[in-house]
Amino acid sequence: MQVKTLLTAAVLVITPAVAFAGGCNYGKDTVAMSCSAGTVWDDTTKSCVSTTS
Numbered sequence: 001m002q003v004k005t006l007l008t009a010a011v012l013v014i015t016p017a018v019a020f021a022g023g024c025n026y027g028k029d030t031v032a033m034s035c036s037a038g039t040v041w042d043d044t045t046k047s048c049v050s051t052t053s
Contacts (some may be wrong), residue, residue: 033039035048042049 008039039048041047
């Protein structure tokens, strides 16, 4: 009976740590931005703007 209780307690303590470790990339994901032909990415406006030549 004590082994079951100890094992259950260990699982309950470890589970949140494992769940947190799996989702610790929040806000760190990067997405590649591609603009259509004739436009470039502008970091200031955070959008595609037409190129002038």
